[in-house]
Amino acid sequence: MPPRTCALCNDARAILKRPKTGQQICKDCFFWVFETEVHNTIVEAGLFKPGDRVAIGASGGKDSTVLAHVMKTLNDRYDYGLELFLLSIDEGITGYRDDSLETVKRNQQQYDMPLKILSYDEIFGWTMDAIVSQVGKKNNCTFCGVFRRQALDRGAASLHVDHIVTGHNADDIAETVLMNIMRGDIARLGRCTMICTQGEDTIKRSKPFKYAYEKEIVMYAYFKKLDYFSTECIYSPDAYRGHARAFLKDLEAARPSAIIDIIHSGEAFEVREEVKATQKSQQTCKRCGYMSSNDLCKACTLLEGLERGMAQAAITDRARKRLDAEGPAPDNLRTIPFFQNSTTPGTSTPVALETPS
Amino acid sequence: MGSQSIPTVSVKVEFGGGLELLFANQRTHRVALLARLPSPASGTAGPSNDGQSDVAVAAAAAGRPADVAYLIHWLRDNLLTERPELFVEGETVRPGILVLVNDTDWELEGEGDYVLKEGDEIVFISTLHGG
Ligand SMILES: [Zn+2]
Numbered sequence: 235m236p237p238r239t240c241a242l243c244n245d246a247r248a249i250l251k252r253p254k255t256g257q258q259i260c261k262d263c264f265f266w267v268f269e270t271e272v273h274n275t276i277v278e279a280g281l282f283k284p285g286d287r288v289a290i291g292a293s294g295g296k297d298s299t300v301l302a303h304v305m306k307t308l309n310d311r312y313d314y315g316l317e318l319f320l321l322s323i324d325e326g327i328t329g330y331r332d333d334s335l336e337t338v339k340r341n342q343q344q345y346d347m348p349l350k351i352l353s354y355d356e357i358f359g360w361t362m363d364a365i366v367s368q369v370g371k372k373n374n375c376t377f378c379g380v381f382r383r384q385a386l387d388r389g390a391a392s393l394h395v396d397h398i399v400t401g402h403n404a405d406d407i408a409e410t411v412l413m414n415i416m417r418g419d420i421a422r423l424g425r426c427t428m429i430c431t432q433g434e435d436t437i438k439r440s441k442p443f444k445y446a447y448e449k450e451i452v453m454y455a456y457f458k459k460l461d462y463f464s465t466e467c468i469y470s471p472d473a474y475r476g477h478a479r480a481f482l483k484d485l486e487a488a489r490p491s492a493i494i495d496i497i498h499s500g501e502a503f504e505v506r507e508e509v510k511a512t513q514k515s516q517q518t519c520k521r522c523g524y525m526s527s528n529d530l531c532k533a534c535t536l537l538e539g540l541e542r543g544m545a546q547a548a549i550t551d552r553a554r555k556r557l558d559a560e561g562p563a564p565d566n567l568r569t570i571p572f573f574q575n576s577t578t579p580g581t582s583t584p585v586a587l588e589t590p591s
Numbered sequence: 592m593g594s595q596s597i598p599t600v601s602v603k604v605e606f607g608g609g610l611e612l613l614f615a616n617q618r619t620h621r622v623a624l625l626a627r628l629p630s631p632a633s634g635t636a637g638p639s640n641d642g643q644s645d646v647a648v649a650a651a652a653a654g655r656p657a658d659v660a661y662l663i664h665w666l667r668d669n670l671l672t673e674r675p676e677l678f679v680e681g682e683t684v685r686p687g688i689l690v691l692v693n694d695t696d697w698e699l700e701g702e703g704d705y706v707l708k709e710g711d712e713i714v715f716i717s718t719l720h721g722g
């Protein structure tokens with residue numbers, strides 16, 4: 235088969251077939267279109283303004299590693315004027331997170347960005363290893379998801395950043411659309427395709443890779459020889475998501491535009507106001523100050539269950555009633571440090587960053 | 592090599608993105624395959640490496656030349672140490688695994704039909720692991 239010429243520059247040899255367009259392009263054109271499309275996504279959604287402090291949620295995996303690289307590249311190329319940080323959460327999973335954090339520490343040097351690592355242990359007093367030893371491997375993803383969300387917000391508040399960007403890509407979003415449909419979670423369906431989410435009280439979060447295909451992210455990392463970590467979480471048998479992912483990959487193999495098509499379908503759903511209103515209004519958690527739709531936030535409820543040896547309490551209503559029947563939480567219960575959402579720089583103590591090793 | 596030796600094609604295989612875990616946690620492997628697939632119709636040795644006419648004649652007798660599809664099956668049967676369903680699905684790699692032939696997307700090289708040449712580098716990368 236003769237070498238094929240790049241469809242964009244008509245000069246160099248093509249090395250990649252783009253899943254989105256079917257175009258065959260060369261390496262340099264690939265880097266350029268990939269970066270430019272992310273730039274266009276950022277500009278069209280008006281994600282940033284000059285002077286913003288932006289934390290990149292960094293796991294050491296492919297998506298966040300490529301995101302850090304691309305954010306740095308675009309910030310320099312187009313003069314966004316952003317101050318970029320790496321923010322990592324240490325869930326306390328031996329043999330998994332400790333290795334991926336080593337990758338993040340190398341990224342800190344490679345990209346010359348300040349890094350903040352926050353652990354479940356220091357915020358909640360529990361590592362995932364300890365949680366799994368109590369609750370088993372069935373519901374541990376619930377704990378991890380709730381704790382990670384709050385840990386990222388707390389890390390962002392301590393860095394006084396305005397904004398957290400995460401590496402969620404088009405495949406992830408399409409998968410979430412499918413899962414929300416399959417679960418009948420229409421309120422979430424309306425939100426999951428949004429590129430940027432911000433409640434009154436929450437730190438802005440956005441997904442610059444919303445339209446970036448996983449294939450291209452992995453190819454980008456490969457051709458740029460980026461240093462990333464790729465091991466499945468040892469506790470992650472989220473079977474439902476696994477099926478959704480396998481189904482999506484089968485669809486993509488048959489028709490590569492399926493991923494973008496599903497995102498567009500998700501965007502096109504009009505969610506009725508009554509359905510949106512099933513989300514309760516936000517207040518702050520009476521115990522830890524984090525935003526919550528109940529008196530106690532999810533993290534405090536989960537933590538109380540763990541501390542009182544009734545970890546199921548926050549997962550099912552019946553178990554919660556059993557916990558309540560045991561009486562109020564004891565005074566000496568371990569709680570989460572009070573949350574202060576201080577996004578104004580200079581109003582609180584300086585942050586302890588990781589020292590580059 | 593004497594004239595009796597069976598022609599082989601040797602290629603470099605690399606695994607990434609977590610796939611190496613299925614292959615004894617080793618990223619790079621050198622493998623030598625029969626240049627032509629053993630075929631029930633052929634009892635004779637394959638063609639020599641030079642001489643196109645020989646190739647054409649022998650092609651009918653021996654099986655098809657070793658291609659990437661054959662390599663995938665060979666890897667599953669000979670190098671894979673666990674969970675074959677994470678590598679192979681049906682006749683090809685599981686969806687979500689990217690394949691590169693000499694640093695080019697295999698979708699530009701005919702995918703499984705690409706015929707292996709001596710010294711080729713074939714890379715398999717899983718996209719399914721972690722974010
Ligand atoms: Zn080009």
Ligand SMILES: [Zn+2]
Binds near residue numbers: 519520522532535570
């Ligand atoms: Zn709370």
